Amino acid sequence: MNRKLRFGMIGGGRGAFIGAVHRIAAIMDGKAELVAGAFSADAERSRASGADLFLDPARVYGSYAEMARAEAKRPAADRLDFVVIVTPNHEHFPPAKLFLEAGFNVVLDKPATFDLAQAKRLRAIVRKSGKVLVLTHNYTGNVMVKQARELVRNGTVGDIRKVVVEYPQGWLSSFLESTGQKQADWRTDPKRSGAAGCMGDIGTHAENLARYITGLHIDSLCADLTTFVKGRKLDDDGNVLVRYRGGAKGVLHSSQISIGDENMLNIRVYGTKAGLEWRQEFPNELVVKFADQPRQIWRRGNGYICDQGKKFTRIPFGHPEGYLEAFANLYLEAFRAIAAEVDGRPQPADLDFPTIDDGVEGMAFIETVVKSSKLGAKWLKFPKA
Numbered sequence: 493m494n495r496k497l498r499f500g501m502i503g504g505g506r507g508a509f510i511g512a513v514h515r516i517a518a519i520m521d522g523k524a525e526l527v528a529g530a531f532s533a534d535a536e537r538s539r540a541s542g543a544d545l546f547l548d549p550a551r552v553y554g555s556y557a558e559m560a561r562a563e564a565k566r567p568a569a570d571r572l573d574f575v576v577i578v579t580p581n582h583e584h585f586p587p588a589k590l591f592l593e594a595g596f597n598v599v600l601d602k603p604a605t606f607d608l609a610q611a612k613r614l615r616a617i618v619r620k621s622g623k624v625l626v627l628t629h630n631y632t633g634n635v636m637v638k639q640a641r642e643l644v645r646n647g648t649v650g651d652i653r654k655v656v657v658e659y660p661q662g663w664l665s666s667f668l669e670s671t672g673q674k675q676a677d678w679r680t681d682p683k684r685s686g687a688a689g690c691m692g693d694i695g696t697h698a699e700n701l702a703r704y705i706t707g708l709h710i711d712s713l714c715a716d717l718t719t720f721v722k723g724r725k726l727d728d729d730g731n732v733l734v735r736y737r738g739g740a741k742g743v744l745h746s747s748q749i750s751i752g753d754e755n756m757l758n759i760r761v762y763g764t765k766a767g768l769e770w771r772q773e774f775p776n777e778l779v780v781k782f783a784d785q786p787r788q789i790w791r792r793g794n795g796y797i798c799d800q801g802k803k804f805t806r807i808p809f810g811h812p813e814g815y816l817e818a819f820a821n822l823y824l825e826a827f828r829a830i831a832a833e834v835d836g837r838p839q840p841a842d843l844d845f846p847t848i849d850d851g852v853e854g855m856a857f858i859e860t861v862v863k864s865s866k867l868g869a870k871w872l873k874f875p876k877a
Contacts, residue, residue, distance in 0.1 A: 493831045497524040500563060500572045502556045502587050503579035505531030505541030507674050510601060511578045514628070517819035518576065523827050527551060528572060530559040556587040564594045572596055574624070574830050580684040581692070585610040588625070592617050597624040597830045599823075603696050603858065604851025606686045611855040615848045624833050626826040627846040629700040631757060633821035635792045635801045635813065636778040638844075640761070640768050641705045642798040643780065650765030652706055655734070655742040657759040659698045660750035664690070664728050667721050680726050687862045689726025691717060694757070695746035695861070696854045700846065701759055702744070703853070705768075708736040710857070710874040717865040720749050732861055775814045800844065822846075852877045
């Protein structure tokens with residue numbers, strides 16, 4: 493393909509956080525351009541958001557349904573190659589279904605859908621359509637996360653015995669949703685967020701990160717969810733014990749009432765030969781620990797980094813890369829898949845991004861965690877995806 497990919501956005505208008513992140517990440521490497529959007533369920537807000545982005549007013553729509561109809565009629569020379577969906581969770585499945593069935597590729601913010609049933613339905617639609625769906629679990633785009641996965645795959649860590657992963661934040665320590673703050677408002681609303689609050693919002697990131705690095709899948713779990721803030725309708729803290737297939741054990745903690753913590757996602761993996769530790773707030777470093785050696789700090793950009801890590805390194809060592817670059821790395825992989833689909837070529841065999849299968853597993857995690865907690869922290873078998 494000798495042109496930029498064209499994309500439209502659903503959601504992500506004025507007052508949104510994640511829409512701007514997606515727009516920055518998608519254009520970071522100069523391979524795509526935003527040309528259309530339905531940025532809000534409010535038609536006036538959508539048009540104002542399109543004007544903020546200097547888009548052609550004719551391609552700024554009052555609803556995603558209007559956008560799908562109009563964009564499907566456009567000639568191939570300026571038709572959208574994919575859409576990015578950055579709405580609250582309850583508005584993931586309907587536009588994803590509509591655009592896939594209309595012949596568009598989709599980049600979808602996590603978690604995949606409102607509930608597990610929708611996720612399974614969406615997987616069937618993706619498979620039938622033959623289109624690309626990318627799920628943006630963006631932390632897997634970090635170079636040193638890929639390096640950690642390589643050390644697991646090449647045997648450096650040995651057989652994994654234990655995984656400890658946590659994601660504490662403190663921003664919902666008070667009843668913030670009562671002030672009308674947009675991000676707090678929808679994330680704590682079961683009608684828009686789904687069955688889980690904190691565990692669905694960031695606990696799914698922790699679960700996905702552990703699975704990506706280790707390759708382990710959950711066999712069973714025991715969860716204890718709590719709503720600490722009076723008046724809140726969904727959990728704001730959770731602790732999960734995990735038994736992985738093959739015998740490894742895990743601990744997963746997710747919290748949004750951990751006062752003083754910002755975005756302290758971190759993971760520790762312990763094997764029979766070595767241990768690994770990665771922290772999202774220090775993304776350029778990976779701690780590698782052996783029983784008979786001083787602990788080592790591996791840093792992004794150096795020659796000893798694995799080939800997959802080098803592939804996603806933009807600048808020399810010492811110049812930090814972080815959240816936005818990791819997001820952009822997912823888009824780079826998405827672009828390879830989408831360009832192949834648009835050109836009618838076979839998909840590359842080495843694609844590295846979360847798919848709808850990861851989305852189904854993530855929704856199964858949410859459903860099982862909520863059910864376990866409601867049953868008094870009962871051990872439950874993890875459902876087959």
